[in-house]
Amino acid sequence: MGVITIDGRKVNFTNEKNLLEIIRNAGIDLPTLCYQPELSTFGACRLCTVEDDRGRLFASCSEEPRDGMVILTNTDRLRKHRKLIIELLLAAHCQTCLTCEKNGDCKLQQLARRSGQTTIRFENYKEMVPLDFSSPSIVRDPNKCILCGNCVRVCAELQGVGALEFANRGSETMVMPAFDREIGTTHCVNCGQCRVYCPTGAISIVHNFTPVWAALNDPNVRVVAQIAPAVRVAFGQVFGFRSGENVIGKVVAAMHRMGFEEVYDTTFSADLTIMEEAAEFVERVETGGKLPLLTSCCPAWVKFVGENFPEFQDNVSTCRSPQGMLSAVVKEYFRDRKNNPDGRKTIMVSVMPCTAKKMEAKRPNSFTEGQQDTDFVLTTKEMVDMVLSTGVDFDAIEPEAPDIPFGFGSGGGVIFGVSGGVTEAVIRRLVPGNDQHTLNEIAECGVRDGAEESFIREFSIPYNGMDVKICVASGLANARKIMEQVKSGEKEYHLIEIMACRRGCIMGGGQPRLSNIKKGIVRRNGIYAADKETVVKKCNENPMVLSLYDGFLKNREHKLLHNPMFCAK
Amino acid sequence: MLEEAYYQKADEIIEHYGKKAASLIPIMQDIQAEYRYLPGELLTYVAGQIGITEEKAYSVATFYENFSFEQKGKYVVKVCDGTACHVRKSVPILEAFQKELGLSAKKHTSDDMLFTVETVSCLGACGLAPTVMVNEDVHPKMTPEKVQALIQELRGDKK
Amino acid sequence: MINSREALIQTTEAAKATLASYGCRILVCSGTGCIASGSEAVYEEFRKLAKDDHNVVLEFKPHDEAEHDSEVVSDVKNALGVKKTGCQGVCELGPLVRIQKGDDVIQYIKVKPENCEEIFQRSVRQDDVIESLLYHQGEEAFRGPDDIPFIAKQTRIVLENCGKYDAESFDEYLAGGGFTALQKALFEMKPEEVVDEVDKSGLRGRGGGGFPAGRKWKQVARQPEKERFVVCNGDEGDPGAFMDGSVMEGDPYKLIEGMMIAGYACGAENGYIYVRAEYPMSVARLRKAIATLEEVGLLGDDILGTGYNFHMHINRGAGAFVCGEGSALTASIEGNRGMPRVKPPRTVEKGLWAKPTVLNNVETYANVPKIILQGSDWFRSIGTENSTGTKTFSLTGSIQNTGLIEVPMGTTLREIIFDIGGGLKDGGSFKAVQIGGPSGGCLTEQHLDEPLDFESVKKFGAIIGSGGLVVMDDNTCMVEVARFFMSFTQRESCGKCIPCREGTKRMLEILERIVNGDGELQDLDLLEELATMIKSMALCGLGKSAPLPVLSTLRTFRDEYVEHIVNHKCRAKVCAAMRTFHINPEFCKNCGKCMRSCPVGAITGNREVGYTINSKQCIRCGACKENCAFDAIYVEM
């Protein structure tokens, strides 16, 4: 608590953890490359340095605010020093902006402009190293790395994985997996969070749109697609829509224009997932099966369990993820001559907020009848790029509804996009009643955030005379914490829902980057708002789902909707 | 794959320092002292045993100059280039070693695996600058001329 | 087991009696320097001589106990001790041997194994002095160590035991007054009183920063967290300084006693010493001392029955200068990369394992026992108002007497260089002295009469630092010196922050360019621009101070930089690239061989007009000179 004078203006502060936060709240966007509010303070870029009234210089990201401080953020020497720092970074950088994935969205590029670089007086001393294309999800280009350490800290601190680390020292420092191995061969879980936090093009998404364009232009191929719940609240921001605004209709319309014949909605298969997972849960509870039941819709989490807690493999639900279910169903649907009179080949594309889904699609248990169900996974970011490349005026385009019969999901399917959504949908399925009062009660049982954002939520609900203990968590570091507790017997749950990305898929590794990570809240609110707009709230009230079960799916539930995650082992 | 004996040795060392993250550096030091390098497989093994990621262990190992994943020579020659030695002309001594052994700034170990030549900053015998340390012995008041004799002496005691 | 004050006093008395009982002690200096000059062999030779001599009874405690059992001292009056001591600071004169009978001490220098027999016969068995082995200055010979001007002009507190006592012997440390300060602290003072005493003494950190030790201890003592640590910084990274190493290997018990007192004062139960990798002997001696103290019960739980617990641990560095920085050092002990972290939180709040931590330098701790014993007033009586006590320096470079010295704070450079150091080597003339190593700056003629203390040195853009003093004469190129320090800091940068990682790299590039003769005048501006930025923006002390040698030489010796750039001239004749090759027509026989041997065609001419070397094209490879059969080619700097 107190008052700080920033560039001559008095600013009140309360409990901001450092001076930088106060300066930012005061409306000054100090340049930074290494500060991320939810990571430990690293203090490496030094760009956030400010000056006090005694002429002392210090980094504001690591300075404790004190009442009465007098701070200058824009003095002559600060500007000079910052400019030189950026110049030094650029000089040790490959500077291939024109062909860079990050072009236009790169913090280094922005800061180069902001600091007014006109010449670079030093030659690049760094040897070019080859790119790492080993992962199905992310590409590493160490030549573009500025050693801010964000990825290292994200992977270790938020994800509890630690697949990337600094190696070597001094000007030879690099970020890499152990022994400079290819990232695809490590225990990286493909979540893509490192890419989200990387300010430059050093970590980017593996692009799969080229073969999709080819398929779209091939008259002998039917290209169909599904769009995941979280995509709809993130897509619009690139086109100037409010962050969190649901633009699914426009995305569907744009995709139709590109040539996608059918565009389905993954909320539909999210409903299928709940049907199956709720049933599995009830069965396990009633027959004394393996508990806690661990959710299986997040592939990064599933890989994480296999790597770190193999003894819990059988606790993971045998349900395929919504992506997996819908692709299997769609492929089966078009395998049927009735639905595919001209016998064209079907290519299934899924549009996901997620880089890990690219890995999931290739996992052996994502195959049916020996064929890969999802042919291509495109992240939100890639679909944005595709739309951009068509030149379609996204603002003007008229929304269109997803296609039938797999284009309609309940509210329970929509909320899959946020952490807690799967569980909330399960509860909706299990608790009788669909009136607003019941729904509100469910929403307030602890499955959603309260006033404070919390990434681990524990609560219980009464069901059939028992107390069902549930834990919902996001961020794999949190998952690790919980699993350790379960392993040691310290905690007991019936159901654990984990999403690898903090706040769930809305903050997935394939989403457009938010200028400020805190805006994730807005996307979450967007998802809940989208849920409100839905007519049907529960999967078992989705008429499309019910008719599918009655008809096409009969006796094929197991084949199409289940597949033990670890069957490949 | 390394022979079983390496893992046994590693187990002994791990045992001595205890299975905790803080033991990493002393364990690596002892392994390096034993084999004159840090076999990568052992680093991975140690990381697993003391409960840290392999990435972390690799990261720490590459930070410190003393760890090497390549085998060093039987004699590790550290030419002191600390201030006292530098102003008393240590560079020609380093060059003499490199010339004599066919080494360079990039190539540190002789092909016969007898010598590794490195520089170091101060051995704590500045009064006798310029100095050279061979394994743990400090040789005072070196000159480029003495280098050849020293190498011969060391070569001789191999037999 | 020594488990009470009485037991400790008794043991001390016994140790004193033993010490007093020696008819003669042969003290062989066994610091790193003297061992390098061969003092081990001298030591062995004396042992053999003593053993073969049936008139004296031997005592070999406690060296190499496994090999030689200590022998019974039957006739106490004639007991003969052969001892290894710590560095006396004049390593250049080593191996050093002292023959001590009662208060009488003969100091021999440059003793070879072949001298031992004579020494033994004439100075041990009889009371004769071997003139030729004494230290001489001109015609004058000096008998005792304290007669030698180099030593006589010093004030030794930290180094007082070095050379006098067996560095590895617990008994000798006791006999010399060891552990009386710990006794006083534990039995007569409350922890707060110990902190107060240290605070009042004005003792400031000797590791570089000069932060008041007492204030640091106070901050730790008042932390709410009860688990605390005492850490000793023995990383001694300054390349060319070996004060801390000498203390660790020459008087390990004193360091430990200092840390134990700190632990008591600040409420810590565990102490860590972080020793740099290149000091194997320090590690060995500290380990041995710790083992001995654990054995007798002076380390461990319930020390002397007071309920005070203290355990000591040793960590070896692994080759990273930056680990001398406090937060990097604690990171390294924890098993991490030694990368400094941002502060706050400070080490006193969250240091080792995020617990409150007292981190001090070796020399800082080594001052503590005496302060406790003799009081803060005594300590304040030495040195200056704001910089109390003494400071050790390592005196090297172009100076007559190189070595380790200890002088009161505030001693002038002139006293150090000319009175103690004996002036410049080979009659050279004084140019500058680099103080504070790679983090420091250079002082020149005009600073010779300024007192050396924390404040004054800072005023001149240098720092006392850890105490490295490199004296430079006309044969030192200041640009090359700046390049040398920059190459050191650049190599040792941890790489975390941009100013230091990228900035020092570029500064080094520029300096290399200049000494290679490729510099341009605007490089000097660029150097200054980089230096100022790094100094103000870097994360830790390494980066913040890395530009200081460049800034300070640029300020004082700018003309030398300009000469290198504009005139391609290195007046100290150090920078090889500034050489120019010329043909002396007087000797030249116009044979033309030089022209044929020049790899770049820099030599033109013919048999008729003679040959000339075109300086611009010449790459200074020396081939022509080597090939001229008539020595007609000469080099000019």
Ligand SMILES: Cc1cc2nc3c(=O)[nH]c(=O)nc-3n(C[C@H](O)[C@H](O)[C@H](O)COP(=O)(O)O)c2cc1C
């Ligand atoms: C790059 C760097 C290297 C340092 N090296 C040492 C060192 O080798 N020994 C030392 O005692 N202090 C060193 N210091 C200073 C320490 O950070 C710390 O201030 C000191 O150990 C505190 O002890 P003192 O107050 O007793 O001096 C170094 C500081 C920096 C920034």
Ligand code: SF4
């Ligand atoms: S990372 Fe940024 S600065 Fe670097 S090439 Fe890509 S866009 Fe340009």
Ligand code: SF4
């Ligand atoms: S911004 Fe400049 S460099 Fe980039 S394309 Fe345009 S003109 Fe070329």
Ligand code: SF4
């Ligand atoms: S994708 Fe996820 S697990 Fe893999 S390196 Fe990046 S943050 Fe770590």
Ligand code: SF4
């Ligand atoms: S890869 Fe990206 S996030 Fe990681 S250190 Fe490099 S620039 Fe930073």
Ligand code: SF4
């Ligand atoms: S939380 Fe969602 S976006 Fe993130 S890895 Fe899991 S499935 Fe992908």
Ligand code: SF4
């Ligand atoms: S100043 Fe240098 S040594 Fe210190 S943190 Fe920055 S890069 Fe590392």
Ligand code: SF4
């Ligand atoms: S080699 Fe010597 S003698 Fe012959 S031309 Fe050249 S300088 Fe003259």
Ligand code: SF4
């Ligand atoms: S020194 Fe080399 S380059 Fe210069 S003139 Fe002689 S031979 Fe030619």
Ligand code: FES
């Ligand atoms: S944001 Fe403060 S140092 Fe990078």
Ligand code: FES
């Ligand atoms: S500088 Fe070489 S031994 Fe100290």
Ligand code: FES
């Ligand atoms: S080691 Fe003997 S005087 Fe230094």
